[in-house]
Amino acid sequence: MTRAVVSLNAGSSSIKFALFTLGPDGPEHAAAGKLEGIGIAPHLVARGADGTVLIDQDWDNGARLTHEALLRELFGWASQHLPEHEIVAIGHRVVHGGMSFARPLLVDDALLEALDLLCPLAPLHQPHNLAAIRAIRTLAPALPQVACFDTAFHHDRTDVAMRFALPRALHDKGIRRYGFHGLSYDYIARTLRETDPELARGRVIVAHLGNGASLCAMHDGKSVDTTMGFTALDGLMMGTRCGDIDPGVLLHLQMQEGMSAANVETLLYKQSGLLGVSGVSSDMRALHQSPDPHAAEAIDLFAWRAAREAGALISSLGGIDGIIFTAGIGENDPIIRASICERLAWTGLIIDGESNARNAPIISRSDSRIIARVIPTDEERMIAVLSLGVVRPAAGVSQ
Secondary structure, eight states: OEEEEEEEEEOSSEEEEEEEEEETTEEEEEEEEEEEOTTTSOEEEEEETTSOEEEEEEOTTGGGOOHHHHHHHHHHHHHHHOTTEEEEEEEEEESOOTTTOOSOEEOOHHHHHHHHTTGGGSTTTHHHHHHHHHHHHHHOTTSOEEEEETTGGGTTSOHHHHOOSSOHHHHHTTOSOOOOOHHHHHHHHHHHHHHOHHHHTSEEEEEEESSSEEEEEEETTEEEEESOOSSTTSSSOOSSOOOSOOHHHHHHHHHTSOOOHHHHHHHHHHSOHHHHHHSSOSOHHHHHHOOOHHHHHHHHHHHHHHHHHHHHHHHHHTSOSEEEEEHHHHHHOHHHHHHHHHHTGGGTOOBOHHHHHTTOSBOBOTTOSSEEEEOOOOHHHHHHHHHHHHHHHHHTOOO
16 A cells, blocks of 8 residues: 555635655655635645546535535545555645744644634634634544644744734734745745755745745845735735735725725725726636736736835845745736736846746746746645654654
8 A cells, every 4th residue: 555645725715736746756746636616616626646537526505515524525636546555644734824823733632722812813714724724633633643733934034024013912912924835935945946056045026826826035045034914914916815905994994985894804905906907806716817907907016016025135144145936826827927027127136028838947048147947836746745844753664
């Protein structure tokens, strides 16, 4: 029987998962899939490593099915169709580790209780991460589960990079700049050390651009500064999130427009960003295809904001040697990459139009002072690697 580890990323309406077998060179991708439409019209699709569809299933009248019920369905399918795999652990993306959790940890009652207390810091993510952990504890209580924290990569930044200009008592209570997308940044840092060791030792900005978006300034593979702060709402403009905003706007919305805190939360998380500016879509692909001038304005604002934030991070680094594009937009959208790079031409960055158009690994010209790369991220693999580091001794797994 082949030993394997499962990576799980549970959101409010979807669960992404991946199966990795334990090969001699580390986790090897065997299957991946997504349960989406939870609470509305659940749909499950999973594919093997070669892209073959393993399951494609809808549930009639499935709106009432919970995360736990659907995970039970997934477990049942896996036991029937993947019987040759022995699961040694399930690793979970947990968005917030707060001030205390800076490394992956085996889940137990005490950890779950502590993570529950962090839910107010990530109300749209953390509860669903923990719900999936609890569901699997019910389904397979003996199966080791590992919590991998999205904030952990940024945990060792300097105090000045994590502090707001608020009274110290609030900082000491945990109101500080945590940073997110850490699993993605960790994966990129490790990959860059393999593909370009010299650049990895230098000053690099990684642009994680997707429906959620942020930038991270790294020096020698370590986080120095990042655009997201106390929540995953901060920093760059995103698909439906506003990003950085004058706090006076929030006061105005509540005190002058009469909006409740809940309504403001909905506005900032779900109705703003690309969707709010364009009035068309939160999907960058749809905006590129739209003739609506507001769609073009949203695209331009996205690139402008990204370049502006990159300029600030260059200051944090004291210079720049390279920029890495990753995630859905970063890996696949040459128009956005070109627009950002052109706004950073003052750094000596010269983009190669042909290489950029075909999403090549290097998209800067040979005479560019700054190297620009495209590196696909793999948060699921990162979760698998981190989880194995926790459970390997107990599971008797070699390597």
